[in-house]
Amino acid sequence: MTTTPNLLLTHIVASQSQKEVTANAAFDGLDDALCNPTVIAMADANLTLTDAQMLGNMYLSFTGTLTAARTITVPVHAKLILIENDTTGGFALNVKVSGGTPLTFNAGDLRLLYCDGTNLKAVTTPATVVVNPYDIGMFVAGKPLGSAIAAKFIATRAIVLPINLTGSEASAEAASTGNVSFTIYVNNVSKGSVNFNTSATGTFTFSSAVTLAIGDVVKLTAPGTQDATLTDIAITLTGTR
Numbered sequence: 001m002t003t004t005p006n007l008l009l010t011h012i013v014a015s016q017s018q019k020e021v022t023a024n025a026a027f028d029g030l031d032d033a034l035c036n037p038t039v040i041a042m043a044d045a046n047l048t049l050t051d052a053q054m055l056g057n058m059y060l061s062f063t064g065t066l067t068a069a070r071t072i073t074v075p076v077h078a079k080l081i082l083i084e085n086d087t088t089g090g091f092a093l094n095v096k097v098s099g100g101t102p103l104t105f106n107a108g109d110l111r112l113l114y115c116d117g118t119n120l121k122a123v124t125t126p127a128t129v130v131v132n133p134y135d136i137g138m139f140v141a142g143k144p145l146g147s148a149i150a151a152k153f154i155a156t157r158a159i160v161l162p163i164n165l166t167g168s169e170a171s172a173e174a175a176s177t178g179n180v181s182f183t184i185y186v187n188n189v190s191k192g193s194v195n196f197n198t199s200a201t202g203t204f205t206f207s208s209a210v211t212l213a214i215g216d217v218v219k220l221t222a223p224g225t226q227d228a229t230l231t232d233i234a235i236t237l238t239g240t241r
Contacts (some may be wrong), residue, residue, distance in 0.1 A: 006078045030097040050073045066091040078117040084110040090163045130163035140233040151220040155212040159239045167238035170202025176230035185219040
């Protein structure tokens with residue numbers, strides 16, 4: 001049997017019986033292509049969509065936890081498609097046809113695309129989920145004692161701390177003599193660190209995003225050995241709510 005050129009819906013053959021079966025299947029396929037939403041749970045890996053996923057849906061929401069940016073390859077069919085990056089972890093999805101130029105969807109981006117049969121084109125600019133900033137400020141006076149709790153924060157609302165604590169800042173009045181690492185705990189579980197490497201400016205390690213619930217405790221603990229010179233440390237953790 002022959003099909004339509006883009007949605008691959010089966011044509012009615014002149015000699016066939018029960019033409020309504022083929023006609024109704026085509027109507028349902030057209031309805032899905034124009035209206036149907038679906039959620040695709042991604043593994044932490046690149047993904048190639050099937051024809052059925054591309055042609056049988058109007059809206060695709062991608063979920064799952066990512067540890068790096070991933071690529072989604074869509075089949076080459078002329079069609080409008082609405083795509084949302086609803087993954088967690090803070091990484092982008094790069095959406096493309098095979099051999100084509102990828103379009104980047106940051107976490108939370110929602111965009112309408114058109115495949116012209118050769119490449120993907122953005123019909124709309126990214127619409128990103130609205131988030132409100134919520135920064136956590138800490139100050140450690142003087143020289144922190146070895147293994148001391150240097151600072152502590154209790155969450156009063158849900159707060160998301162991003163992977164790598166992107167946008168956070170740490171600074172001291174006097175640079176450290178050696179390499180100094182303060183451990184960041186959430187509810188007494190180590191999640192990352194603030195590091196001063198013979199410098200007055202700190203850097204962060206934070207391997208995955210963390211969502212704080214009301215009452216969760218963020219704690220900053222000094223290293224076991226007190227640094228000779230590191231003094232008066234200000235730290236601001238950038239989060240959203």
